């Protein structure tokens with residue numbers, strides 16, 4: 673993995689990675705480099721679309737029929753994050769984007785403790801499904817911290833053997849108030865230390881602290897739907913300025929009444945360096961049916 677470079681962005685001290693360093697890192701085999709290149713686009717940025725929520729939430733609102741939800745969004749997604757069950761049932765193998773396979777689970781909203789996850793899918797199955805990466809949650813600071821971290825370490829051992837990158841998800845379960853820079857930088861660094869190739873964490877104030885402490889690329893999750901589109905554009909833009917390489921963002925796209933307009937606007941922030949104001953215009957225009965916005 674390459675070294676971070678420091679950027680002066682509108683007065684912010686951000687941190688970013690030289691894109692090439694993702695692929696020219698020490699000990700990165702062709703398969704690993706190729707899969708990362710499928711996920712992280714040639715500009716070094718990415719928009720991943722998660723539709724894995726059902727693995728512990730059941731039929732989440734607007735994801736009752738995941739195939740229908742994701743179909744119009746696929747052209748604007750760089751990858752989708754999904755379990756093997758929904759992948760087989762709802763995603764056309766002839767018309768898809770790179771797959772990040774959710775391989776942790778075993779708990780539900782109705783159970784006692786969301787942090788008590790295990791590995792749900794083997795690496796052999798990931799290879800059979802021809803995925804570009806696997807994703808697993810870790811639960812730092814919980815009763816099951818150790819199990820989730822050892823699950824990650826084991827998955828990394830297997831992923832490295834087959835050239836499949838592991839994306840670690842710094843999960844907070846129901847405790848959304850945990851999402852601050854101190855906690856998320858702790859989780860993200862631990863995930864990287866255990867070998868994750870990409871870390872998915874939440875945006876927070878002072879997000880550069882999370883990125884600077886994490887020696888692998890960081891993508892932002894969205895969390896529950898917020899009140900306005902503008903809030904999403906603001907935090908995604910802020911996180912990108914502070915060093916995130918992109919998003920893994922679901923509910924704030926597909927629970928919106930205008931999901932295609934939403935993903936076009938977010939794509940513009942991520943891949944075209946649009947400001948939140950420009951993103952809002954793209955959203956408003958796309959909502960009205962105008963032919964504006966981001967490239968698919």
Ligand code: 5RP
Pocket residue numbers: 722723724725753809841843893894895896920921922923924
């Ligand atoms: C669920 C996940 C989701 O992929 C993640 O939460 C991102 O989705 P959203 O933007 O809806 O929060 O990991 O555990």
